Amino acid sequence: MYQRILVPLDGSATAERGLREAIKLASGQPGTTLFFLHVVDDFRMLVEMTSVRSYDEMLKGLRHYGLDVLAKARDAAEQAGVHRESLLREVTNEQVAQVIVDQARQHGCDLIIMGTHGRRGFNRIAMGSEAEQVARTSPVPVLLVRQEA
Template identity: 45%
Template sequence: MYQRILVPVDGSATSGRALAEVIKFAQQHKAHVEVVHVLEEIGYFDEENYLNYAEMVDSLRRSGEKILAEAQMKLKQAGVPVETKLLETNGERVAHVITAEAKNTQADLIIVGTHGRSGFSRMLLGSVAEGILRTADIPILLIRGG
């Protein structure tokens, strides 16, 4: 039933739990997995040029590539066909970038970790998982963090 699964990862323990579930799910369904990491555009106020913005973005890109490589290794070790992709927001919301990628790759299912924040922290930080729920037109499996 589910042949193409998309899973976003960010290196957190919660996305690690989602990845573990993806492995089990993909093995049971003999599915192909696409692991994505989204680089979020960073706005900053640095009138004095204390930050090297290009260096910071390069560091974030290397970190994202490392997160993807680790996820790819886990899936390959489990015998799950996998591909990875580093995505960028370019001013869009992270959730929209993820759902657009799912649509572009014709994913059947998105499996995503959720921190389960509520109240003020949810309002302040937002929720990528909630954004995916609101914008995706395919099934979503949420994996709660520990």
């Protein structure tokens, strides 16, 4: 059914649920590849607020965190016997949702599976929703996995 599935990961509990669903779906589909994506968002404001040295250290820490998230996802997929690849993207002044959609296009993905907090009301307005933006702009189906109650 689906052959190339993009799974954005940020280390959150909701992303972990999305990962589990992706592995479950892919393990029943021979020839399916999961593309794990972690986006390191280079916060432009932090550059102006911190020294170059502390900014470099912060960025190094964010990269390390992203690589750790991807390694854990690869291990989980490997245990399930699922083919996988991982991508670490660093961005500056880009919307994470757009990066996710662009990566889905670039890698020829036919599905995106990601976790969502399912926020409503003021929390949704204040926090925004990358998942909602991906669902609105993606050229391929998006499976949103809600956080457990």
